[in-house]
Each structure stands twice: as structure tokens, then as C-alpha cells.
Amino acid sequence: MLSSVVSVAFHGVAYGMILYVISVGLSVTMGLMGFINLAHGVFAMAGGYILSTAMARMGLPFPVALLVAFVAVSAASIVLERLLYSRLYTAGELSQVLFSIGLILISMAVARVVYGNLAAPVFLPDYLRGQVHVLGRDFPTYRVFLIVFSALIIIGLWFGVERTRWGAMVRAAVDNRGMAQSVGINTRLLFMTTFALGSGLAGLGGALGADILPVQWSYPFEHLVYFLIVVAVGGLGSLRGPFLAALLIGVADTACKYWIPEFGAFLIYAATIGILLWRPMGLFGVRA
Amino acid sequence: MRMQKIALAAALALSATAATAQTVKIGFITSYSGLNGNLGPYMERAVRLYLKQHENELGGVKVELLTRDDTGPNPDKARQLAQELVVRDKVNLLAGVIFTPNAMAMAPVASEAKVPFVIMNAGTSVITARSPYIVRTSFTLWQSSYPLGQWASKKFKTAYSLVSDFGPGHDSEEAFEKGFTEGGGKMLGKVRVPLQNPDWAAYMQRVKDAKPDVLKVFIPAGKTATAVMKNFSELGLDKAGIKLIGPGDITTDEELPNMGDVALGVLTVHHYSAGATRPENKAFVEAWKKEYGANETPNFVAVGAYDGAAIIVEAIKQQKGKLDPDKTMEIFKHWKNPNSPRGPIAIDPETRDIVQNEYLREVKKVGGQLANVELETVATAVKDPWKQFKK
Numbered sequence: 177m178l179s180s181v182v183s184v185a186f187h188g189v190a191y192g193m194i195l196y197v198i199s200v201g202l203s204v205t206m207g208l209m210g211f212i213n214l215a216h217g218v219f220a221m222a223g224g225y226i227l228s229t230a231m232a233r234m235g236l237p238f239p240v241a242l243l244v245a246f247v248a249v250s251a252a253s254i255v256l257e258r259l260l261y262s263r264l265y266t267a268g269e270l271s272q273v274l275f276s277i278g279l280i281l282i283s284m285a286v287a288r289v290v291y292g293n294l295a296a297p298v299f300l301p302d303y304l305r306g307q308v309h310v311l312g313r314d315f316p317t318y319r320v321f322l323i324v325f326s327a328l329i330i331i332g333l334w335f336g337v338e339r340t341r342w343g344a345m346v347r348a349a350v351d352n353r354g355m356a357q358s359v360g361i362n363t364r365l366l367f368m369t370t371f372a373l374g375s376g377l378a379g380l381g382g383a384l385g386a387d388i389l390p391v392q393w394s395y396p397f398e399h400l401v402y403f404l405i406v407v408a409v410g411g412l413g414s415l416r417g418p419f420l421a422a423l424l425i426g427v428a429d430t431a432c433k434y435w436i437p438e439f440g441a442f443l444i445y446a447a448t449i450g451i452l453l454w455r456p457m458g459l460f461g462v463r464a
Numbered sequence: 465m466r467m468q469k470i471a472l473a474a475a476l477a478l479s480a481t482a483a484t485a486q487t488v489k490i491g492f493i494t495s496y497s498g499l500n501g502n503l504g505p506y507m508e509r510a511v512r513l514y515l516k517q518h519e520n521e522l523g524g525v526k527v528e529l530l531t532r533d534d535t536g537p538n539p540d541k542a543r544q545l546a547q548e549l550v551v552r553d554k555v556n557l558l559a560g561v562i563f564t565p566n567a568m569a570m571a572p573v574a575s576e577a578k579v580p581f582v583i584m585n586a587g588t589s590v591i592t593a594r595s596p597y598i599v600r601t602s603f604t605l606w607q608s609s610y611p612l613g614q615w616a617s618k619k620f621k622t623a624y625s626l627v628s629d630f631g632p633g634h635d636s637e638e639a640f641e642k643g644f645t646e647g648g649g650k651m652l653g654k655v656r657v658p659l660q661n662p663d664w665a666a667y668m669q670r671v672k673d674a675k676p677d678v679l680k681v682f683i684p685a686g687k688t689a690t691a692v693m694k695n696f697s698e699l700g701l702d703k704a705g706i707k708l709i710g711p712g713d714i715t716t717d718e719e720l721p722n723m724g725d726v727a728l729g730v731l732t733v734h735h736y737s738a739g740a741t742r743p744e745n746k747a748f749v750e751a752w753k754k755e756y757g758a759n760e761t762p763n764f765v766a767v768g769a770y771d772g773a774a775i776i777v778e779a780i781k782q783q784k785g786k787l788d789p790d791k792t793m794e795i796f797k798h799w800k801n802p803n804s805p806r807g808p809i810a811i812d813p814e815t816r817d818i819v820q821n822e823y824l825r826e827v828k829k830v831g832g833q834l835a836n837v838e839l840e841t842v843a844t845a846v847k848d849p850w851k852q853f854k855k
Contacts (some may be wrong), residue, residue: 180673187665194663293502295687297722307700316698319665387694389662390687390722394501402662433666437655 192426201378223379249379411458498536613643
């Protein structure tokens with residue numbers, strides 16, 4: 177019994193980290209910047225495809241391919257931000273939703289033409305395969321790596337937003353853009369870099385999760401509901417919210433699937449509804 | 465005036481003959497998007513390939529394929545599309561369908577409108593009983609999972625079953641259990657997983673802790689198959705001495721390159737593998753590669769649709785393009801093909817379901833590529849076991 181509790185806790189945390197890793201970019205663009213960026217999955221998908229291409233066709237090692245995914249997606253997102261997103265920062269939510277859904281549809285069609293119908297092949301390096309043996313239980317190495325890596329990302333992000341000047345400027349600009357501008361903050365540049373960071377993280381998340389959530393052209397819609405659950409349950413305007421929400425959902429979902437698999441299918445949705453009824457702004461939301 | 469009348473009559477006669485140069489319309493509903501949206505194109509490609517290869521046998525009859533996307537397991541959408549195709553486009557035949565729920569929803573449309581309906585994939589046994597106008601050229605899950613259970617009971621003592629929670633999954637679970645326990649095997653547990661399931665670790669851990677000799681999986685092919693395969697090895701079930709088996713959906717040919725070496729040694733029972741060495745299959749695979757590119761491989765969905773096109777072409781030939789629903793069904797019921805890429809096949813006239821061989825296959829490396837290599841024929845000319853047991 178005890179050992180199965182350990183397993184469930186581990187797999188739950190690992191699943192939570194996968195959810196967090198693929199949603200972390202959205203917690204920046206939607207959570208922090210307040211842009212309803214439903215096209216988040218597009219950036220994640222791009223990251224996954226770049227990782228696959230870099231490894232399978234160009235033969236780059238896994239860590240380099242991850243870096244390439246992050247950098248390339250950030251760079252591409254700057255172009256998109258300048259051309260499209262920046263025009264909609266002040267537009268209503270409906271415009272943002274329609275715009276980002278349009279972007280999803282276009283990118284799905286492009287991905288299908290370029291990469292075909294099958295999922296992109298992703299093969300982990302040997303040192304991330306197999307299991308780590310601790311206290312008589314086996315833990316998949318890759319999931320251990322994901323937990324550590326995501327923990328580092330959340331610490332870095334939290335430090336950046338809560339403890340640095342850049343973080344303070346972002347928070348100020350999101351709360352009141354006009355005032356921030358008038359005290360001399362270059363909000364245009366600030367939003368551009370923050371958006372690039374969010375998109376880059378999305379790309380990184382898509383790449384990191386690609387072994388578990390296969391990257392295929394339908395990716396942006398398929399996982400949209402998970403991205404949104406994590407951010408909505410966590411609460412907008414908060415960074416630790418989505419992190420804790422992902423953990424909570426991951427552990428609850430895994431526990432339910434392990435012990436009472438008959439209900440495994442809908443627990444995640446029931447929990448979401450319950451939490452949102454109880455706290456409509458999410459666990460740590462500062463704005464609805 | 466007279467001249468005009470003659471001209472008019474001649475024009476009418478001409479247009480009448482133009483109309484008798486028949487067009488057969490096929491309402492083709494499959495999945496181009498959603499879960500397994502990658503499988504729809506295999507189906508369409510297979511049908512188009514067969515029609516192209518046999519164009520000159522049609523005696524000038526034109527075959528028009530009206531393709532529609534049912535967007536995955538989406539019965540309401542499939543039914544609506546079928547109604548539109550029948551009522552508005554006046555199709556002579558319905559065909560296609562990846563998913564069982566969609567086929568079930570379309571069955572009443574076929575019955576009411578008397579439109580013969582060729583099922584080219586969806587594999588739940590009961591489907592063909594839902595309408596006298598349904599014929600199936602693909603497979604049933606019972607056909608593969610029951611012999612799989614029988615075979616496994618000779619090699620293993622205990623088993624665990626993991627299936628996707630929908631019609632074919634339930635069939636596969638039941639069929640395997642029957643075959644396995646009849647042979648003296650013991651089921652340690654069964655678990656049903658939602659169709660769309662992002663993480664498999666919890667289920668795999670459950671199986672691992674139960675320590676069965678063998679884990680039998682059914683999932684609806686596609687990338688889910690790859691996800692299952694990766695999780696199986698990631699959680700170390702292989703190292704714990706658990707063998708992975710299932711119907712061929714879990715090692716579907718087109719996903720093998722994505723699975724990589726973790727798929728090596730997986731044993732499956734299925735009616736088709738692209739790696740089969742019989743000459744009809746080699747010709748089929750070669751034609752496929754020639755038409756669609758050297759890196760493309762047909763799969764079990766493709767072969768179901770290829771033979772589905774064959775049965776349709778036969779009905780068109782025999783009736784010279786003027787399809788009568790009941791005559792068409794008669795032709796379907798007595799159709800046989802000793803030389804399908806998957807070996808000899810026929811339609812069982814009583815149930816309108818496919819009769820075919822089932823092969824035991826193992827994933828091996830052939831010339832550097834992973835392939836499902838057929839080891840032996842575990843069951844010959846199998847009629848759907850579920851319908852046999854129900855009699």
C-alpha cells in the first residue's frame with residue numbers, strides 16, 4: 177500500500193509537471209499579460225516539431241535541440257507579435273479569441289502540409305530512458321528529469337517576476353499601461369520581450385512534453401482544454417497558481433486512475449468545475 | 465416546326481443516353497481530423513488507388529467519391545453527413561468510417577434509405593446486425609482478440625487487459641478473456657481507459673504492480689499506440705518480465721518508425737501487415753509507394769478500404785453501373801477474393817461480415833526498418849466469433 181502511494185504521488189507530480197510544462201508559456205501570455213492567447217498550443221507544437229527536426233534530421237543532441245526549440249519559437253513569436261498580436265492588446269476578449277482561433281486553424285493546416293499526418297518522431301537520448309531505482313521502486317528517468325526541470329523553470333520565473341526590476345515593470349504595465357508608459361517604461365519593448373518569453377516557454381514545453389504528448393498537426397486544439405484548465409484553475413495574474421493547479425490536477429487524476437479507474441475519465445473535469453464554483457477566479461487569481 | 469421537333473427529340477434521346485453512361489456516387493465518410501485524423505487519408509488513398517487500377521473494368525461507368533470528414537468519434541456528425549449525402553446528393557452507396565460509434569449512428573440511415581453501406585474499418589461485432597444494408601470488409605475485434613486469447617493461454621498463465629473505453633475496446637476485452645480463460649489462463653485484472661487519454665503512467669503502474677505474465681492492450685491505433693508503447697517501456701514493464709501483446713492495432717505499420725526499438729519483440733494477432741511477403745501484398749505495397757511516395761506504407765485501414773473498393777467495383781461491373789440496393793447486397797454477400805493483399809477473404813452471406821485469416825506477428829527489424837513479420841497463421845477463415853457464439 178505504502179509503495180503504491182509513493183508511485184501515485186510520483187506519477188501524479190510527474191503528470192502535473194507535464195501539464196505545467198506545456199502550459200507555462202500560457203501562464204505568462206494569458207496569466208501575466210492578460211492576452212487570451214488560445215493559440216498557445218501553436219507555439220508548443222512548433223517547439224515539438226523543431227525538436228523532432230533538429231534531432232532526427234540534423235542529428236543535434238537533445239539539450240541543444242531543446243535550446244533551439246526555445247530560441248527559434250521566441251524569435252518567430254516576435255515577428256507574430258509585431259505583425260499581429262500587438263494590434264490586439266487593447267482589443268476586447270472576443271477579438272483576441274477569434275484571432276487566436278484563426279491562427280490555430282492556419283497553423284494546423286500549415287503543419288499538416290509540411291509535416292504530414294503522422295506524429296513527429298521523438299527519440300530520447302539513452303541517458304533519459306529507463307528507470308531510476310530508489311528504495312525498491314522504479315521511477316522513469318525522463319519523468320524525474322521533467323520534475324527537476326519544471327521546478328527550475330518555476331523558480332526562475334517566480335524570481336524573475338517577483339524579485340526583479342523587469343518583473344515589476346511587467347506587472348505595472350499590465351495593471352495600467354498608460355501610467356507605466358508615462359513614468360518612462362518602454363511598454364512596447366517590454367510586452368514584446370515578455371511575449372517572446374512566454375512563447376519560447378511554450379515551445380520549450382511542447383518540446384519537453386513531446387515524448388509523452390505526441391506532436392501532430394492537431395496538437396493546438398487537442399490539448400487546448402488542458403492548457404486552459406491549468407491557467408483557469410490556477411488563476412489569472414498569478415505565477416504560482418498554475419503551478420499548484422497543475423500539481424493538484426496531476427496528483428488527483430493519477431490517484432483516481434490508479435485506484436478507481438472507472439472514474440478516471442472525468443475526474444479532471446469534475447475537479448475543475450468544483451474548484452471554479454468554489455473560487456471563480458481560480459486558486460490564486462487576482463483578477464477574473 | 466417538324467424539324468424542330470425532330471431535333472428536340474434527338475436532343476432528348478442524346479441526353480438520355482448521356483444519362484445512361486452511368487455515374488455511381490459513393491458517400492465516403494471518414495476521419496480526416498480529430499482523434500486518428502491521420503487514418504482517414506489511408507482509407508481514401510486506398511479506395512482511389514483501387515479505382516485507378518481497375519478503371520478500365522468499369523465499362524465507362526464513372527465513380528464519384530463524395531468525401532466528408534466526421535471529425536473523429538462523433539456519431540451525431542456522421543449521421544448528419546450520411547443524411548445529407550443520401551437526401552441531397554442522392555448517393556448510391558455509403559462507405560468508409562473509422563469509428564464504431566459513427567457506423568452505428570449511420571446504420572439507420574442506410575436501412576431507411578436502402579443505401580448499401582460498406583464499412584471499411586469500424587470493428588465492433590454488432591455493427592453489421594444494425595442494418596441489412598451493411599457489409600463489412602475490414603475486421604472485427606473478436607476475429608483477432610479471440611484467437612489471441614487462445615494462443616496466449618498456451619504460453620502464459622496470467623494476463624491483464626487494458627483497452628480503450630468504447631465499443632471495440634469492450635469487444636476486444638471480452639474476446640481475449642474468453643479465449644484466454646477457456647484455455648486455462650487467469651485474468652488478474654481489466655482496466656478501461658478513456659479514448660482521449662494524455663498520460664498512461666497511472667494505468668501502467670497499476671498493471672506493473674499486479675505482476676501479470678502478459679499485458680494485452682487494445683487502443684484505436686494511431687499515435688495512441690506509440691504513446692502506450694513508450695509508456696510501457698518507460699515504466700519498465702518489459703524489464704519486470706511482462707510481455708506486451710494485442711490485436712495489430714497496437715503495432716500499426718505506419719506508427720512503427722515513431723515507436724522505435726521499444727516495439728521490438730511485441731507479439732500481435734492481426735489480419736494484415738504491410739510487411740507480409742505474399743505476392744499480392746508485395747504488389748499492393750509497391751503500387752502504394754509508386755502512387756504516394758517511397759516513404760509511404762499502407763496499413764490495415766488501407767487494406768480494409770482497398771478490398772471495400774474491390775467489392776464496390778464488383779457490384780458496379782455486375783450491374784453495369786445501375787445499382788439496385790437489394791441486388792447490390794446479394795452481390796456483396798457472395799463476394800470472395802482469394803488474392804487480397806491479406807490473403808484469402810470472403811463475405812459471410814449470413815452476417816455480411818468479413819471472413820479472413822488471422823496471423824501471429826512479431827515486430828522485427830527487416831533491412832533496418834521495423835516491420836510486423838508474420839510468424840504463423842493462428843486461425844484460418846475466421847468468421848466473426850461473437851456472432852458464432854451468439855447463435
